[in-house]
Amino acid sequence: MGRYRNGSVQWVFVSRMIGIICFLIVVVLAKILTTFISPDGIYYKAVEGILFANFWLLLLIAIVMFVADIFGAFPFPLNLPAPIIKAFGSIFCIAFILNVFRWVDISFGTTLFQLFWMPSLILIPLLFILVLATGYFEIMRRLWLQPRLDTGPGAEVVHQEPPEFGQEVSNVKSWEEIGAEFRMMLFDIIHRFRQEIKKKP
16 A cells, blocks of 8 residues: 655745746846936835845845755655755845845944844854754654654545566665654654663662
């Protein structure tokens, strides 16, 4: 008996590509609007100093998050690189925020960049670890809850036809079977750990 799993990779790919295309359309429209307004206006300076000056950084953030979401849509263990990629993407997001603060300081004479520059040196590794730990915790949670979700009322089960007479049966395991074995191994480790704790006086 095999279980049918609705592939969400296609949906993630299409939705994230639509997001990137929408971002490019916004950039093009903003560029068109700047041709009709005065260069001395605040809108022109904001578009030039924030959007256009950080275009490649924003595009890099979008691509990094796109790749992370693609990996995250795959079953275990193919989704293991997703938290690492998202953690690096979070660093690029902080870099963009600092660039915005720098533009605000130049345009309005504030000290936001100097105020947040030193704390960001501590925030970057903390955010990297937090995103990394949260991502792997979510993967472990899905592995732990996957057997319950597969046997739920909404699970769709497809019966595989038995192999024909004389047909060789492949011994190659699928990623779903590998994930199931990993969940059983994780359950055994936790169960033995609990037993060892109960044995202690």
